[in-house]
Amino acid sequence: MLMSAARTSPEPGVAPAPADAVIDLRRASFGYGERPTVTDATLTVRRGEIVAVVGPNGSGKSTLMKGILGLNERTAGTLTLFGVPGDELRDRARLGYVPQRHTLSTSVRATAEEIVSTGRLPRIGWLGRLRATDRQIVARSLDVVGLADRAATEVSTLSGGQQRRVLIARALAGQPDVLIMDEPTAGVDAANQHVLADVLERLVERGVTMIIVTHELGALERLLTRIVVVDGGRIRFDGTPERYAAQRGAVHHDHDSHHHDDELRPHPSGVAVGPLDAPHDGSRR
Amino acid sequence: MIDLLSIDFMQRALIAALLVGTVAPMVGIFLVQRRLSLIGDGMGHVALAGVAIGLVTGVAPVWTALVAAVVAAVVIELLRTRGRTNGDVALAVIFYGGIAAGVVIISKSPDGTPANLMKYLFGSILTTTSSDLYLFAGLAVLIAATTWALRPRLFAVANDEEYARAVGIPVLPLNIVLAVLTATTVVVAMRVVGLLLISALMIVPNAASQLIARSFSGALRWAIAFGLVSSVGGVALSYPLNTPSGGTIVLLAVGLFIVTAMVATARTQLSRRRHDVAEAHAHEHGIECGHEAIPHGDHVDYVHDGHLHAAHESHYDEHGHEGPHSDPDGTADTAGTAGAADTAGTTTGTAR
Ligand SMILES: [Zn+2]
Ligand SMILES: [Zn+2]
Ligand SMILES: [Zn+2]
Ligand SMILES: [Zn+2]
Numbered sequence: 293m294l295m296s297a298a299r300t301s302p303e304p305g306v307a308p309a310p311a312d313a314v315i316d317l318r319r320a321s322f323g324y325g326e327r328p329t330v331t332d333a334t335l336t337v338r339r340g341e342i343v344a345v346v347g348p349n350g351s352g353k354s355t356l357m358k359g360i361l362g363l364n365e366r367t368a369g370t371l372t373l374f375g376v377p378g379d380e381l382r383d384r385a386r387l388g389y390v391p392q393r394h395t396l397s398t399s400v401r402a403t404a405e406e407i408v409s410t411g412r413l414p415r416i417g418w419l420g421r422l423r424a425t426d427r428q429i430v431a432r433s434l435d436v437v438g439l440a441d442r443a444a445t446e447v448s449t450l451s452g453g454q455q456r457r458v459l460i461a462r463a464l465a466g467q468p469d470v471l472i473m474d475e476p477t478a479g480v481d482a483a484n485q486h487v488l489a490d491v492l493e494r495l496v497e498r499g500v501t502m503i504i505v506t507h508e509l510g511a512l513e514r515l516l517t518r519i520v521v522v523d524g525g526r527i528r529f530d531g532t533p534e535r536y537a538a539q540r541g542a543v544h545h546d547h548d549s550h551h552h553d554d555e556l557r558p559h560p561s562g563v564a565v566g567p568l569d570a571p572h573d574g575s576r577r
Numbered sequence: 578m579i580d581l582l583s584i585d586f587m588q589r590a591l592i593a594a595l596l597v598g599t600v601a602p603m604v605g606i607f608l609v610q611r612r613l614s615l616i617g618d619g620m621g622h623v624a625l626a627g628v629a630i631g632l633v634t635g636v637a638p639v640w641t642a643l644v645a646a647v648v649a650a651v652v653i654e655l656l657r658t659r660g661r662t663n664g665d666v667a668l669a670v671i672f673y674g675g676i677a678a679g680v681v682i683i684s685k686s687p688d689g690t691p692a693n694l695m696k697y698l699f700g701s702i703l704t705t706t707s708s709d710l711y712l713f714a715g716l717a718v719l720i721a722a723t724t725w726a727l728r729p730r731l732f733a734v735a736n737d738e739e740y741a742r743a744v745g746i747p748v749l750p751l752n753i754v755l756a757v758l759t760a761t762t763v764v765v766a767m768r769v770v771g772l773l774l775i776s777a778l779m780i781v782p783n784a785a786s787q788l789i790a791r792s793f794s795g796a797l798r799w800a801i802a803f804g805l806v807s808s809v810g811g812v813a814l815s816y817p818l819n820t821p822s823g824g825t826i827v828l829l830a831v832g833l834f835i836v837t838a839m840v841a842t843a844r845t846q847l848s849r850r851r852h853d854v855a856e857a858h859a860h861e862h863g864i865e866c867g868h869e870a871i872p873h874g875d876h877v878d879y880v881h882d883g884h885l886h887a888a889h890e891s892h893y894d895e896h897g898h899e900g901p902h903s904d905p906d907g908t909a910d911t912a913g914t915a916g917a918a919d920t921a922g923t924t925t926g927t928a929r
Binding site: 389407450 | 606609610611612726729730732733735736737739740741742743744745746783787790791792793794795796857858859860861862863864866876877887888889890891892
């Protein structure tokens with residue numbers, strides 16, 4: 293059911309969003325100004341899914357994600373978040389946003405804990421301060437990403453991968469219902485990618501719903517339940533990693549004769565499940 | 578000092594210095610964080626136009642300066658938000674238009690002497706009247722209270738505007754509040770520091786505190802301390818030296834900055850020398866990592882293949898060997914490092 297979501301753009305209004313949908317996009321276009329960079333996107337993400345949004349640089353995958361977050365303009369279609377129209381969602385922190393940052397702002401000194409605490413702000417009153425429970429949540433968020441010992445460390449002295457994990461912890465501190473990550477592995481060295489994948493695996497075990505925007509699956513592939521391919525501002529594929537691997541294999545064989553749109557057309561199932569899919573289930577502890 | 582305190586204008590100037598020394602760095606840290614270190618300078622330019630209008634019309638110049646600076650602050654913030662490429666140029670037009678208008682209008686006022694202009698531009702301990710002082714105290718309390726109350730959110734917005742917007746923190750209103758706080762600080766500091774030097778008292782103490790602080794809250798405390806020492810010290814010195822108070826305050830702040838820079842450099846070199854880093858460490862220790870954790874002074878060491886590893890900046894430090902080599906009284910890092918001299922560069926940190 294999910295697999296068919298985006299292949300042939302369904303009529304809007306047809307098939308209501310499932311009850312456990314956290315994000316439901318219907319024929320939505322996003323962009324800045326008049327010319328949308330993402331058009332006709334239909335996508336439903338349900339609780340507990342681990343979705344990778346992949347595509348080359350400039351394909352529109354970041355625009356799609358920022359559109360869901362309300363950071364750019366939606367020029368057409370509908371966006372429903374947690375069953376509420378996107379614009380009417382007051383509690384924005386239910387979407388945990390992990391932006392792509394090669395470095396954290398180093399204009400002034402700040403500890404990892406101070407950065408992560410900002411993620412808690414949407415959950416406390418305007419003039420309120422972090423109470424003991426809030427501090428516990430901040431500490432636990434740092435612990436989940438493996439930075440408990442570096443809570444008091446100044447963030448500019450941390451490595452790129454560690455800074456990325458600080459940003460994940462910041463999103464976790466808001467106790468979001470879904471984590472939306474923009475290129476969490478970009479610019480992170482191999483060793484730190486592994487640590488990062490372990491962190492994400494821990495989140496998977498806790499049942500966190502995740503949308504990971506990335507231009508390469510790399511170490512994350514084993515965690516995914518679903519892959520969405522964006523290219524040229526459109527969703528070109530939406531399905532399980534198994535189907536993705538199978539079709540990627542097919543595409544690879546006769547690359548020249550295929551028009552791009554046809555590349556990821558569904559294939560008879562059971563064909564060529566690639567080696568990339570093997571660790572998918574086995575990796576769960 | 579007792580002599581100084583017995584003089585009326587000196588008392589007023591010192592109280593004004595206390596107020597300014599506290600609030601200017603408090604607001605300034607967010608300007609540094611947003612990389613807007615020079616915005617206060619521009620608001621000082623515009624405030625001069627306000628002062629001039631006050632002098633010509635007979636309204637208290639403090640009030641007209643406040644109105645001019647606050648209006649300019651809001652306009653500047655809105656221009657910045659539009660984010661057009663020539664926003665920078667628009668700011669320049671506002672700033673230079675402000676100071677030019679100020680100079681021209683003041684020349685037409687009855688008090689329009691060059692000496693009078695100098696006082697507004699570079700500060701003077703003689704100019705703070707007692708009615709000014711009540712207003713300054715009121716404004717300073719307002720600035721301090723607002724900044725303190727909004728501090729977590731101002732920090733969040735200055736740290737990552739896009740994230741703040743995504744989680745629903747009102748970014749533009751907070752930025753406008755910061756701009757108005759800056760404008761108000763400019764006016765409070767106008768008498769003792771002067772409109773051309775105000776920005777320095779917002780920024781230089783923060784520049785110094787950034788050299789030694791390791792957290793935002795620590796940096797803020799240091800900046801206020803540096804600000805107080807410079808402003809109160811500068812006012813106190815300017816009387817016996819017969820110098821403009823603003824210039825004296827800022828020179829003192831710059832002097833503190835230089836001394837701090839030297840201390841910080843010396844400290845970094847010392848800590849770099851006695852320091853033993855675990856190599857190629859792809860594993861993050863933590864509560865559930867499976868390695869035994871041993872309390873060691875103010876931190877914990879993890880037993881990793883017989884080595885004791887402690888988190889430091891982006892890496893792990895070697896804190897000696899498990900067993901006979903480890904520091905028995907568990908006090909200082911230096912002791913642990915000395916004990917670990919034989920392990921230098923021989924780690925096998927990649928194991929999981
Ligand atoms: Zn460990
Ligand atoms: Zn230790
Ligand atoms: Zn270790
Ligand atoms: Zn170290």
